[in-house]
Amino acid sequence: xxxxxxxxxxxxxxxxxxxxxxxxxxxxxxxxxxxxxxxxxxxxxxxxxxxxxxxxxxxxxxxxxxxxxxxxxxxxxxxxxxxxxxxxxxxxxxxxxxxxxxxxxxxxxxxxxxxxxxxxxxxxxxxxxxxxxxxxxxxxxxxxxxxxxxxxxxxxxxxxxxxxxxxxxxxxxxxxxxxxxxxxxxxxxxxxxxxxxxxxxxxxxxxxxxxxxxxxxxxxxxxxxxxxxxxxxxxxxxxxxxxxxxxxxxxxxxxxxxxxxxxxxxxxxxxxxxxxx
Numbered sequence: 001x002x003x004x005x006x007x008x009x010x011x012x013x014x015x016x017x018x019x020x021x022x023x024x025x026x027x028x029x030x031x032x033x034x035x036x037x038x039x040x041x042x043x044x045x046x047x048x049x050x051x052x053x054x055x056x057x058x059x060x061x062x063x064x065x066x067x068x069x070x071x072x073x074x075x076x077x078x079x080x081x082x083x084x085x086x087x088x089x090x091x092x093x094x095x096x097x098x099x100x101x102x103x104x105x106x107x108x109x110x111x112x113x114x115x116x117x118x119x120x121x122x123x124x125x126x127x128x129x130x131x132x133x134x135x136x137x138x139x140x141x142x143x144x145x146x147x148x149x150x151x152x153x154x155x156x157x158x159x160x161x162x163x164x165x166x167x168x169x170x171x172x173x174x175x176x177x178x179x180x181x182x183x184x185x186x187x188x189x190x191x192x193x194x195x196x197x198x199x200x201x202x203x204x205x206x207x208x209x210x211x212x213x214x215x216x217x218x219x220x221x222x223x224x225x226x227x228x229x230x231x232x233x234x235x236x237x238x239x240x241x242x243x244x245x246x247x248x249x250x251x252x253x254x255x256x257x258x259x260x261x262x263x264x265x266x267x268x269x270x271x272x273x274x275x276x277x
Contacts, residue, residue, distance in 0.1 A: 003199050016206025019199050025080040029063055030093055033103050037062040037086070039215070052248075057215025060085045066102045067143060067151040069129040069189060072119030074098070078127070081106050081196075088158035090196040092127075105143055105156060107193030118189075126193035132172040133186035137164050142195045144174065145188035152191070159198030171267075179273035222248065 008014035042054030063084050076094035079101070084091045092106040094116060104116075109126050116127035120134060135141060140161040143152030155162045155177070166173040171183035205211055208218075222232035223240055231246050245253040 003202055012207035012209075014206075015204055017202060017204040018206075019197060019203060021083055023081075024090065025082045025093075029061060029082060030101060030103070033064045033093075033101065034061040035064060053217045053219045054215060055217050056212055058085070058213050062086055063091060063103050065091055066104060067153075067156075068149075069104070069118040069143075069152075069191065071096060071100070071102070075115045075117045076102070078110060078112055078114045078116065080112055081110070087156070088197060088200045089156070105152075105191070106196045107142065107191065108196050108198070109193065110196070124192060127191065129189055129191045131186065132164065132174075132184060132188050132190055133167075135164055135172075135190060135192070137166060139164060139192060140194050141190040141192060144184065144190040146184060148185050148187040148189070150188075152189070155195065158195055158200035161194040173269065176272070179270070180268065181270040183267045183269065 002020045004018045004020040006013040006016050037060050039055070039057065041056075042049050042051035044050045063082075063086060065084075065087075074096050076096045079093045079095050081090055081092045087105075090106040091103050092110060093101055094104055095101050104127075107126050110116075114127060116125075116129075117123070118129040120131055122128040122130040122134075124130075124136065124139065129143075132141075132144075140163055142155040142161050144154040144162060145151060146153045154174075160177055162177060163175050164172050165175045165181065167186070168183055170186055172186045172188075173181060174184050175181050222230035223238070225233035227234035230248055231243060231250050232240060235242070247253055251258075
């Protein structure tokens, strides 16, 4: 996909950079695979705001993407590649010989008319889904299951992939995009290829209105609040609050490790790379 720029007729479009979607499906999504997506505006079941700066936005329908890929033994044809407002990568609508259709995450290099398959003994080909035990070392994969049969959880956003760096008994050693190296059961399923829409990271919103279309409301900085509203608030003039950056509830916003899952620590071989700060 290419990036799209605009002539600077107005201040807002001068710096706008978007992804060109001219090669994607122009019509509506496949209705039987959609469901209603109600906006919560950041509120919980009691009506209290639990996620600030969320609300509004364009009305959307949720596309029911199949992350499990459990329909084995038949080859499906890619009918079309679509934009999905609920995720950063594109999705593809596939049709099996019996007439069943599914939405799958669309990898790069996949084209309309291509044939894909799921399950053991599938060909090592972009878009095919098979167990980790059957995928060669060094191949880029996405939509990786953490537990066999649990559905893809790892590498699902635009332009991402992970790779298999080796095998350890009944486990495959996976290297994540973050630099973390961990073991995953070799029976878990994964899909071949790098996910589509790698230019998502180069988008420049261009104007505040586009953020509102996406359901993002204005964000107020903590340093301009009063001490009663935020730990950074108060002080004369421009003051950072006299402490390291924290959240509204006082939890460190930079560098504090929040992971607390000793049950799965044994599967992590090397921790993720530390950010330079």
